[in-house]
Amino acid sequence: MPINFTIDGKQVQGEKGETVLPVALRNNIDVPYFCYHPGLSLSGNCRMCLVRVTPAAPPPPKPGPDGKLPPAPPPPRSMLAISCMTQIADGMTVDTKTPDVLRAREGVMEFELINHPLDCPTCDQAGECFLQDHSYQHGRSHGRFYEERQMKHTKSLGPTISIWGSRCIVCSRCVRFTDEITGTGELCIVNRSDHSVVDVFPGKPLDNALSMCAEDVCPVGALISEDFKFKARVWFMKEQKTLCAGCSVGCNVVAEQVNEEIARLKPRENLAVNDWWMCDAGRLSYKQHALPGRLVEARVDGKAVTRAEAVLAAWQRLSAAGGAVAGLVSLWNTNEEMFLFRRLMKLLSAVAPMGTLEKSHGERKQFKGGFVIEGDRNPNRAGARAILGDVALEVGATAVRKAFEAGTVNALLVVSGAPELAISPEIEAMLARVKTLVVLDVLESSSAAKYAKVRLPATMHWEQDGTFVNVDGRVQRVRPVIQPPGDAAPALELLQEIVNRHPPGGSGVLSGDGVFRQLGAEIEAFRELTYREVGDLGVPARTAAQAVKA
Known part of the structure; x- marks a missing residue:
């Protein structure tokens, strides 16, 4: 059932049960986020997608049996809410750029960056990092935190993926991926408070046939592919939309090359074929082009x-x-x-x-x-x-x-x-x-x-x-x-x-x-x-x- 409401003065339409964020993104309305992913369950933990939501005004009161009008209901209460978890409703008004929304996002970004190492020059995610983009668009121009930063582990999680824990923003995307998509559940969040970080369960490395997708869902540079580590800067690579030929599924991919050498493959969204994912064997199949002989x-x-x-x-x-x-x-x-x-x-x-x-x-x-x-x-x-x-x-x-x-x-x-x-x-x-x-x-x-x-x-x-x-x-x-x-x-x-x-x-x-x-x-x-x-x-x-x- 279509639901009509307004975002930033623009009339938009969604389906019953949808939340504000995917409808906004579908209508090219920019709302920043970290923990949301269309292929995963909703988490709502990063708070970056805050917007101001005003419910529809209640209908005017009808006269009672005595012909008198009852007191008018109070006007709807506007509030800040995270758009990824707020279900849409008819007549709702959503504002994404009010001063209080922008201040709230700035505050979220300040918290995200308090313990971040700010090592963009050496990070493989540089150039395609949500944290970089959102810091530039929604963060402060300078930091106010002078205390010592928390340092977290840097380690191998499995044969294909390593973690730079100090970059982790604990969005839980990778944890939800191994729970909901692969069903293997290797990843978890350990420790508490500002010590929290992603890790594997003891004796259970990240070693499934889709493990490299964990790097895809990471919005920052915390999870790094061992195959792509230190290989190329993304702004030097040329992209081409093509297919993986590893099996008869025909996963849609983006192939990226530097100097006529394929550097990596990444899955390309196609809900009729592979959704947002691809297997590790297919991802590494680009190496066939460089076979000797x-x-x-x-x-x-x-x-x-x-x-x-x-x-x-x-x-x-x-x-x-x-x-x-x-x-x-x-x-x-x-x-x-x-x-x-x-x-x-x-x-x-x-x-x-x-x-x-x-x-x-x-x-x-x-x-x-x-x-x-x-x-x-x-x-x-x-x-x-x-x-x-x-x-x-x-x-x-x-x-x-x-x-x-x-x-x-x-x-x-x-x-x-x-x-x-x-x-x-x-x-x-x-x-x-x-x-x-x-x-x-x-x-x-x-x-x-x-x-x-x-x-x-x-x-x-x-x-x-x-x-x-x-x-x-x-x-x-x-x-x-x-x-x-x-x-x-x-x-x-x-x-x-x-x-x-x-x-x-x-x-x-x-x-x-x-x-x-x-x-x-x-x-x-x-x-x-x-x-x-x-x-x-x-x-x-x-x-x-x-x-x-x-």
């Missing part, structure tokens, strides 16, 4: 050649097979790349068997707060089902191997954007023996690259544009974060260049959006979708039957 140059028969020469050789050798050709594509390739792979295979042979390569499955984990790590460690299984079909996905690799053993296949195209695929001994034996093997891959050590006659260096998903379809059938954007190494190029481009060699020749290379529009014209699951419609948060595929859970 990346393919950086094209080769034909073991000799380094130009990209154009390798593309020409790929087309000539595949087309020379006279239709005795098959193809394998990884479930880490984008929808656009799978679509171009399918197009090339149809050009080479109307009956070419197609199959998929994938990573080994892991354990599915569901946490107390509802977050899920899927056991399927492949980000685009649903996209492959929509584009290549059930047969290619389920038994395609086996069909390719059997066709090779039967002698009906003597040329093979392998397209992969994934490190460490699970290649069976039977498939590896086929790769070693097939007469013509054309490979688009990312690592020297991959089974396909080792045996390739024609080898073109491709990109990982951190280096390319495209889309994945997650386990729930949601089409989502992948964007390039860094430049690919050496002569590596997206399979999106390489496959188009090979296709363009087919007579009478192509007319150039389309962008990811251009190929996606072609995909939408042919595949029902993507009908008439565009990158603009997919946007930052993704959209459901057009036909759930073709693009949902594998």
Whole structure:
């Protein structure tokens, strides 16, 4: 039921049961806070979100049986209240910038800073710290506290997170996270009064699959990621919205890079996918882009050649097979790349068997707060089902191997954007023996690259544009974060260049959006979708039957 009230003279609307703070934030009204987080229970302990609240005036009295008006009720009493805990009501008036509100916030900030070490120059949170921002906007220009500050512990809480206790403002966000989201409950607040600080229970380190999210929810620099500690200043980093490819959930992330090196991943809010969280394995998966042995140059028969020469050789050798050709594509390739792979295979042979390569499955984990790590460690299984079909996905690799053993296949195209695929001994034996093997891959050590006659260096998903379809059938954007190494190029481009060699020749290379529009014209699951419609948060595929859970 909608509830109408006023904030700073602006008419706003919320739902019954909501509190003032989220409604204000939704309407771009700035109210500072520390302990509030939309994904956690309300705590109300920091007092920073104080506002002045005036209830609606009571209705005028009605005449009694004798026709006389009873005494008018007293006017509503205005008061300071914390907006995160104050439920909205019809006709309520909220003021966020009255002099007494500003004085109250200034007082809260003074208390928060009394024991704070003020070590911003060496703190990893500098530049994205609530305490910095609120001190500048709502604090005093100088301190009045001359006594000795309380010093609290600096220690490791677990393998991924350390605490600088003197920076802790005891907002309890991290404690609520481990209680409510992971359900593991490692964190607690120890000691009393101004000695209070976050710690772990004895013998119970912070060591769960989402532990690094504790740093995300910390509004100050108290909890520090061991992976990011002293690595980079946030104002030097460039951000890009993309996806984690660690499993079929497709968590939305912000990838941050410095000098073409990814420095960290942080979860990006998407209530339809991952809420505000991501797992530690996914967060650290950015290190794959720096694996040793990346393919950086094209080769034909073991000799380094130009990209154009390798593309020409790929087309000539595949087309020379006279239709005795098959193809394998990884479930880490984008929808656009799978679509171009399918197009090339149809050009080479109307009956070419197609199959998929994938990573080994892991354990599915569901946490107390509802977050899920899927056991399927492949980000685009649903996209492959929509584009290549059930047969290619389920038994395609086996069909390719059997066709090779039967002698009906003597040329093979392998397209992969994934490190460490699970290649069976039977498939590896086929790769070693097939007469013509054309490979688009990312690592020297991959089974396909080792045996390739024609080898073109491709990109990982951190280096390319495209889309994945997650386990729930949601089409989502992948964007390039860094430049690919050496002569590596997206399979999106390489496959188009090979296709363009087919007579009478192509007319150039389309962008990811251009190929996606072609995909939408042919595949029902993507009908008439565009990158603009997919946007930052993704959209459901057009036909759930073709693009949902594998």
